[in-house]
Amino acid sequence: MDTVIRNVRLLGRKGHFDVGIERGVFVRIEETIHAHVREELDGAGQLMLPPFIESHIHLDSVLTAGQPRFNESGTLFEGIQVWSERKETLTREDVKMRAKEALRWQVAQGILHVRTHVDVTDPKLTALQALLEVKEEVADQVNLQIVAFPQEGISSFSGGAELLEEALRLGADVVGAIPHFEYTRELGVASLHTCFELAKKYGRMVDVHCDEIDDEQSRFLETVAYLALSHGLKSRVTASHTTAMHSYNGAYVSKLMRLLKRSEINIVANPLINITLQGRFDHYPTRRGVTRIKELWREGVNVSLGHDDILDPWYALGTGSMLQVAHMAVHTSHMTGREEIDETVRMVSSRAARTLGVECEYGIAADKPASFVLMDAKDAFDMIRRQPPCTLVVSRGKVVARTSPASVRVIQDGKEHPVTFARPFAAREENAAQS
Ligand SMILES: [Zn+2]
Structure with a gap:
């Protein structure tokens, strides 16, 4: 031996x-x-446990906080605007240097599986090409999954659908979408159909930035779950953030929960970032804006947790630690019961393995x-x-x-x-x- x-x-x-x-x-x-x-x-x-899993991070934007300016309002939408300005100066070396530094922080903290979203609303696809190289370069240590993420929309960005498809041809592992950012509800639904058709055509998983807004009328999650069910993609589909669910009424959540269970999709919550970005348009009392982690888990829906951002236009703090993420979930979701605290550790390990589809090689x-x-x-x-x-x-x-x-x-x-x-x-x- x-x-x-x-x-x-x-x-x-x-x-x-x-x-x-x-x-x-x-x-x-x-x-x-x-x-x-x-x-x-x-x-x-000492305790031996399988490595931690990062279900949701943006390695293309890490370590850019303050470039070219800080996000003063603290909202998601100002973050997207600041990133759009920073994106103009991206080079392959710049993205690789920052992503590899963040990956070292993750490895140091026991994270060996990482799902990163990469903004593909860039005609040159600079960040995607950089991260495809990083994926190869770290492969002996970290299993890196790349989501082709249309940050500025599929239907609302010129050439959005073509860029998304090109990203899949180049080798992205997962198809993304951002329906709540599209100009209209109809364009949001259309963007989801495009996303799922591409997933079928290229045999890829789906991970949608879904309803990351405090608008109780943002209901793209039901469309994601229905498409997962009707296309037979089920657990290969993930809805990230789903923060509008914080604001849905009880009758609607009860109806939605039935579909979520049948669809078998995964939910990824990002409590560090959504406790920061959401509630910015509220007067007191201010909503927490984190999805219903505890209720989803109790209903048997697979929930895992992501850090989302480290020192970037959406979140200027962080070291990448999954224990900090779980600690925040305990607080924002009132998961302070003994069994509930244990569960938050599964949300950054075994449950995240299901989200990434790596269960067979994990444990x-x-x-x-x-x-x-x-x-x-x-x-x-x-x-x-x-x-x-x-x-x-x-x-x-x-x-x-x-x-x-x-x-x-x-x-x-x-x-x-x-x-x-x-x-x-x-x-x-x-x-x-x-x-
Ligand atoms: Zn994200």
């Missing part, structure tokens, strides 16, 4: 385990592995690729509360990142007290937490 990592905890399982890896694949997970091993690593009782189990992170945490609840760093990140058996956790000491009563912010667990509580 190539490598054994000894003494790790696994989410949802009691006790400690040894994990054996051969040629980049998990081969054995047992309490104690007795075998001839080339390399042994001490897991020191800590024999015959799966040996991709994982180690973290000094007791369980999912502890991860969300303390947000500890990934001490080790491994992609297909190869170490791709290491972090040495900070050593904190408080000097009190003439002594040094180490502080980790961990709760001193009683044995009984610890057993309960692991069950």
Whole structure:
């Protein structure tokens, strides 16, 4: 056997385990592995979990905040205008340099699957060509999916449909749309038909920026779900944001939920960005503008979470951490119950694997690729509360990142007290937490 990592905890399982890896694949997970091993690593009782998954990011616009100016109103639409001005100065090198830096931030924080949207309302498709190159260059570490995203519309942008199709010919993995940004409701619906026809023609998945507006009349989600059902694309379809759902009335949500379940589509919520962008036209009380994460999850709809933006015209903060995203979801969606907090970790891991369609190669189990992170945490609840760093990140058996956790000491009563912010667990509580 190539490598054994000894003494790790696994989410949802009691006790400690040894994990054996051969040629980049998990081969054995047992309490104690007795075998001839080339390399042994001490897991020191840390939690081993599959890598985090970023369901929704814009790697073409990352790290551009303030260029050429900041988004002063904080609205989605001023963000699109600022980006449109910055887009004129894009070069392939500029996009690649920023995207690869953001990917390093993601890898450092244990993210090894990334779905990025790329703006294709650019006659030169500069950002798309740059990200297709980045995808190849990072392929040994990160599985990068590219969504051809018509930021300024399909029907409302000159040549929008042709550019979208050209992006698919060049190799984009997923077709996008932005119906709430089209000039009229009718053009929005037409843009969705174009999107789904292209998905069928090129055999691609669909991921729509859908109803990212506080307008309770924005109802493109029902069209996306119906097209997913009628084209038989179902779980290969994702609706991102769906923030208008925050404002829908209860009777309509009840009718919509039936269709969402039947359609089997995925919903991606971006709580960091939508708590920031939405509610900007409200007087007090101000809406949160985050989709109904908890209600969708309870109804059995697959929900995963995205960071969406890092230091760009829509969100000037962020480091790319999926634990920060989950932490924000806990707060904005009142998911503070014990089971609910655990669920937000699934929304940045196993549920996101379903959104990206990578379930067959994802998880800590024999015959799966040996991709994982180690973290000094007791369980999912502890991860969300303390947000500890990934001490080790491994992609297909190869170490791709290491972090040495900070050593904190408080000097009190003439002594040094180490502080980790961990709760001193009683044995009984610890057993309960692991069950
Ligand atoms: Zn987005």
